Amino acid sequence: MADEAKAKGNAAFSSGDYAAAVRHFSDAIALSPDNHVLYSNRSASYASLKKYSDALADAKKTVELKPDWSKGYSRLGAAHLGLSQYDDAIAAYKKGLEIDPNNEPLKYGLADAQAAASRARSAPANPFGDAFSGPEMWARLTADPTTRVYLQQPDFVKMMQDIQKDPNKLNLYLKDQRVMQAIGVLLNVKIRTPTDDASPSERKRAAEAEPPRQPEPEPEPEPMDLSEEEKDKKLRKAEAQKQKEAGNAAYKKKDFDTAIHYYSKALELDDEDISYLTNRAAVYLEMGKYEECIKDCDKAVERGRELRSDFKMIARALTRKGTALVKMAKSSKDFEPAIETFQKALTEHRNPDTLKKLNEAEKAKKDLEQQEYFDPNLADEEREKGNEYFKQQKYPEAVRHYTESLRRNPKDPRTYSNRAACYTKLGAMPEGLKDAEKCIELDPTFVKGYTRKGAVQFFMKEYDKALETYKEGLKHDPNNQELLDGIGRCVQQINKASRGDLSPEELKERQAKAMQDPEIQNILQDPVMRQVLVDFQENPKAAQEHTKNPMVMNKIQKLISAGIVQMR
Secondary structure: OOOHHHHHHHHHOOOHHHHHHHHHHHHHHHHHHOHHHHHOOOOOOHOOOOOOOOOOHHHHHHHHOOOOOOHHHHHHHHHHOOOHHHHHHHHHHHHHHOOOOHHHHHHHHHHHHHHHHHHHOOOOOOOOOOOOOOOOOHHHEEEEEHHHHHHHHHHHHHHHHHHHHOOOHHHHHHOOOHHHHHHHHHHHHOOOOOOOEEEEEEHHHHHHHHHOOOOOOOOOOOOOOOOOOHHHHHHHHHHHHHHHHHHHHHHHHHHHHHHHHHHHHHHHHOOOOHHHHHHHHHHHHHHHOHHHHHHHHHHHHHHHHHHHOHHHHHHHHHHHHHHHHHHOOOOHHHHHHHHHHHHHHHHHHHOOOHHHHHHHHHHHHHHHHHHHOOOOHHHHHHHHHHHHHHHOOHHHHHHHHHHHHHHHOOOHHHHHHHHHHHHHHHOOHHHHHHHHHHHHOOOOOOHHHHHHHHHHHOOOHHHHHHHHHOOOOOOOOOHHHHHHHHOOOOOOOOHHHHHOOOHHHHHHHHHHHOOOOHHHHHHHHHHHHHHHHHHHHHHHHHHHHOOOOOHHHHHHHHHHHHHOOOOO
16 A cells, blocks of 8 residues: 555656645555655655755654665755755765765765855845844834835835845845835935935825836847858758657648658658657557567667657657557567566656556556466366365365466366365464355355355354354255254354353453454444443333344344343
């Protein structure tokens, strides 16, 4: 279960749904709270959501659970860096590098943390002190008649909020006379502005008329001079994109031959974009030309590694190749290269679609293996061998042969029945019960399945359940002596409990076992049944009425069988 939740978290993270990733990793942690990888993955998800405090808590837990795992310190450093705790980030990255000196992510992280710390130390001090901090700034601006008018202008308020958050941004707004006026008010200094000589009403009109200040645009870089060769290359790339678009349009119309023509043309014009190969491979896949599809995918992977293409593109090529291999598979062995290819794709990029294809391929391989191994004649031989060992009371050997028989023919209820008998002799009651139930599932009319199941339940001291099983078997064979004998044994044990003939040890054991049964728990928690039990003790008249209700009496009988209630 934890692995399933983890896989869902990885898929969500790969698709950029970090909130969902957090939920899935949290589910996995609830099931496996000591797994350091789960905390590491959730820390990365929190960091992607910029929830660095939560990321830090998970990173610390990762390191606590696995102090010799370098990746935990990478998570710890990233969380500290997100919180601007540069010295702690540097220390975390250095600790990780002590464990794994060649770890590239740790090296890059350390370099980033050191650069950020250097920038923070070299940042100029704020020359205006605390003038822009706290609610006092807004109170002083409101108290001054000039700046009070400015507070009605959203762009001015936005500028002051920016400055309050980061006083170093003040330089961006010094050309705005309203900001200069605000500085004078906050510093209690008279700063002369062009509107100082105007009347208050004129100043107000001027302030209201002043348009919002837009930040000056960054100057665009000068275009570079291109050589003839570079110009030609640029034109060829542009033309290749047009060919690709034409191929896409043809593909959507299922005009596959035309699509291949356009993708091939694009590839001739530009061999540095592997999407032309993967697209052409997709067309071959649709056409059922699986060999050609695989060749294009192999070329895309090889060329993509040479060009250091996006890992997602390489993963796409591998997934497409795996799909073609699945289409070609005729035996369980044929699925092995497909599974291996899907696994390689997932190491490049963990895509949910690829993961689904991998799971489907593994299931198909397993199903084919069972079909290929299926042989009823050999299954019968193995069952007979198991029967011989059972007669010799060599139950482990009998189980081995019955198991092999079921591998050869998993649909034979007789073998499940026989193995259930072996498990019962070996005291492996849960396994015996499972086999007996499978036997009944395969053939509900096979009476032996009911005798096996009833016997297991009897040995587990679940007498009321065993009684129900034996009765169910009698519906298919009313005169079956083995079933009738089983019913007799169960009634004897149930009556023994109702008469109070159990020893203290037997009663204690039976009650403890019963209290673990969800059905008994539900009966005892039922308010109606609790009142019924009270009536049986205190109100004989009401108790007499309850005995006329079959459902109530059936539940009472279960409590008697469990040793919870005694009838006198």
